[in-house]
Amino acid sequence: MPFSLCIERKNFGFRERERNQNKRNCKKERKKETRTDESHKTYYFLFSVFFTHKSHLIGFSFSFLLHSFFLMAKSGVLETIPCAVTKATELKKELEKLVKAILDEEDYRVEATDEAMRVLSVLKELKFKKSLKMVDDTVVPEEFKCPISREIMGDPVVLATGQTYDLPFIQRWLNEGHRTCPQTQQVLSHTILTPNHLVREMISQWCKERGIELPKPVKDGDDEVRTDADRGHLKSLLEKMSSSLSDQKEAAKELRLLTKRMPSFRALFSDSTDAIPKLLNPLSPGRANTHPDLQEDLITTVLNLSIHDNNKRLAAENPLVIPLLVESVKSGTIETRSNAAAAIFSLSALDSNKLIIGKSGALKPLIDLLEEGHPLAMKDAASAIFNLCLVLENKGRAVREGAVRVILKKIMDCIFVDELLAILAMLASHQKALEEMGELGAVHCLLGIIRESSSERNKENCVAILHTICLNDYSKWRDIREEENANGTLSRLAESGTSRAKRKANSILERLNRAASLTHTA
Ligand SMILES: *[C@@H]1O[C@H](CO)[C@@H](O)[C@H](O)[C@H]1NC(C)=O
Ligand SMILES: *[C@@H]1O[C@H](CO)[C@@H](O)[C@H](O)[C@H]1NC(C)=O
Numbered sequence: 001m002p003f004s005l006c007i008e009r010k011n012f013g014f015r016e017r018e019r020n021q022n023k024r025n026c027k028k029e030r031k032k033e034t035r036t037d038e039s040h041k042t043y044y045f046l047f048s049v050f051f052t053h054k055s056h057l058i059g060f061s062f063s064f065l066l067h068s069f070f071l072m073a074k075s076g077v078l079e080t081i082p083c084a085v086t087k088a089t090e091l092k093k094e095l096e097k098l099v100k101a102i103l104d105e106e107d108y109r110v111e112a113t114d115e116a117m118r119v120l121s122v123l124k125e126l127k128f129k130k131s132l133k134m135v136d137d138t139v140v141p142e143e144f145k146c147p148i149s150r151e152i153m154g155d156p157v158v159l160a161t162g163q164t165y166d167l168p169f170i171q172r173w174l175n176e177g178h179r180t181c182p183q184t185q186q187v188l189s190h191t192i193l194t195p196n197h198l199v200r201e202m203i204s205q206w207c208k209e210r211g212i213e214l215p216k217p218v219k220d221g222d223d224e225v226r227t228d229a230d231r232g233h234l235k236s237l238l239e240k241m242s243s244s245l246s247d248q249k250e251a252a253k254e255l256r257l258l259t260k261r262m263p264s265f266r267a268l269f270s271d272s273t274d275a276i277p278k279l280l281n282p283l284s285p286g287r288a289n290t291h292p293d294l295q296e297d298l299i300t301t302v303l304n305l306s307i308h309d310n311n312k313r314l315a316a317e318n319p320l321v322i323p324l325l326v327e328s329v330k331s332g333t334i335e336t337r338s339n340a341a342a343a344i345f346s347l348s349a350l351d352s353n354k355l356i357i358g359k360s361g362a363l364k365p366l367i368d369l370l371e372e373g374h375p376l377a378m379k380d381a382a383s384a385i386f387n388l389c390l391v392l393e394n395k396g397r398a399v400r401e402g403a404v405r406v407i408l409k410k411i412m413d414c415i416f417v418d419e420l421l422a423i424l425a426m427l428a429s430h431q432k433a434l435e436e437m438g439e440l441g442a443v444h445c446l447l448g449i450i451r452e453s454s455s456e457r458n459k460e461n462c463v464a465i466l467h468t469i470c471l472n473d474y475s476k477w478r479d480i481r482e483e484e485n486a487n488g489t490l491s492r493l494a495e496s497g498t499s500r501a502k503r504k505a506n507s508i509l510e511r512l513n514r515a516a517s518l519t520h521t522a
Contacts, residue, residue: 088126095119144203147183148173152207154214156200157193161186164196175267192228227264234268238278245291248282252297255279259304270310273318276302280320288324289332296336299328303343312346316353322360329365329381338377341366345384351391358394364401371406373415382419389423395430403427404436412445421449421461428465434472443469443479451489460501463493467504470511481512 098116102108146153146166155167161181165173170182170193179188207214240251258265269275279301282294289295302325305311315321325347328340344362348354362384369381385403388394404427407420424442427433437443446462453459469476484490494505 088123091119091123091126095123141206143199144206146170153199153203156196156203158196159193160188160190164199167193194228230262230265230268231271234265234275238275241278241281245282245294249291249294249297252282252294252301255301256297256304259301263308266305266308266311269305270308270314273314276305276311276315276318277320280324283324285320285323285327288327289336292333292336295328295332296339299325299332299336299343300339303339303346306343306346312350312353316347316350316356322347322357322362326360326362326365329362329369334374334376337369338374338380341369341377341380341384345380345387348384348387354388354391354394358388358391358397363388363394363397363403367398367401367403367406370410373410378416379419382416382423386419386423386426389426395427395433399427399430399433399436404433405440408437408440408442408445411449417449417453418455418458421458421465425461425465428468431472434469437465438469438473438476443476447480447483447489450493451483451487456498456501459493460498460504463490463497463501463504463508467508470508477512477515480508481516484509484512 095116098112098119101112102116140152143164144152146156146169147163148169149166151166153164153166156164157167157170158164159170159181161184163181163183165182173182174191179191180186181188204214237251237255240247259269269279280298282291283298284290302315302321306315322344325340325343328336329344330337332340344357344366348357366381366385366388369377370385385398389398389403404424407424407427411417411420411424424437428437443466446466449462450459450466453462466480470480480490490505490509494502494509497505
């Protein structure tokens, strides 16, 4: 059973309880109903008060009003308060006038006080009606409820089989890959959803008559509702991608905006396998930056697409996408390059994608981008490298492509220290990376950070790296001991660091002491 359906089943249970509760409340409800009946008189009174005022002005006769009142009563419009909510403001104005008259005039009319009291009682009734948002489930007509959610529908649509559902729920059902009607089990000839205007109008009328707020179309988390209009719009934009250059540019700009602003638009791309290839059609491999502005818009669109979970696998497994992203990390505007890196970061959330991306030679250009040090691009490049190196294969690749040298140099220059230390700590489990760190003077640098940094996380990463270097290469112990003797750097960390930092620092200190006692006894 799909996960979301499980949740819905649970909700059914909840509704069941609610319904029982409702039954228990039934008596109370009936009382309320009779009270509503009685209050018709009040409405009638007010109705006549209001309209006789106006009727004097526009010459309406009272009998006309009476007549319309009975018509309305017969048609059931007056069963509850017509346009009750919008009338509240008018009532308040009326009340204000009445109260002002009572307060200001010495010789006010007695009727004014009665009228004021009646206005007040209607206001009270309105308030009560308004707060009565919870509708007794049993009185909602069956045809107004969505067969999936069992709730009154905010956005009724018709499925190919002619059954009506609430859009977000049937959309989710379809998104989960089902191709049958949940009710009839019939296989669907198509998955187009058509708005059911009639049912929507009936629901809206029914709600208005009862002074109930019309249910708002439910938003379904990030997997937001995709409409046929959007689908059609996307189709026409993608068609422009094989049209003239100016069409391509214009459509790319719009797609960039739409995928940035509308999660539902991102989701649309996951509905078909050829949407992404069509999008990238204008970028020919090897010459992706022929039109840098077009490239920027398209790569940025890919970035925003890749945020949507369902697109991650689809994009990475398409043979076009990763090579184009890798190429765009190498060349294009700085925004293109950093957005391509960000897209790689986003796609690398899946382990299977990490391998695909690693194999496609993405690490070298990412490391180069980091080394260039453009402030816009460094963070994206570093995040992508970090994510990719979470799998062992890519760690080796990154080390071979010179990641350690580039990262250590940046750290020594005090650039982007937090992020880069995290990557370095991860690479430290790789033998060749450790050797390189030793050769490049990492020990001094790391000790310096432990001594001077105020970031506990950075100190922890440093001592963790030092610990591995220590285990790997005894020749580095002398430097560490000198530092410890001169500044007590590790003992301080062993006392005040994070628990992991303490553990690592203590472990290094123990080794130093053991080695020292060995040399003493020797
Ligand atoms: C989509 O791309 C834009 C760049 O045009 C970026 O600024 C924005 O953060 C992206 N959207 C999300 C949700 O990350
Ligand atoms: C000890 O700390 C000082 C700065 O406070 C630093 O210059 C020196 O290199 C550190 N280590 C040694 C072994 O002196």
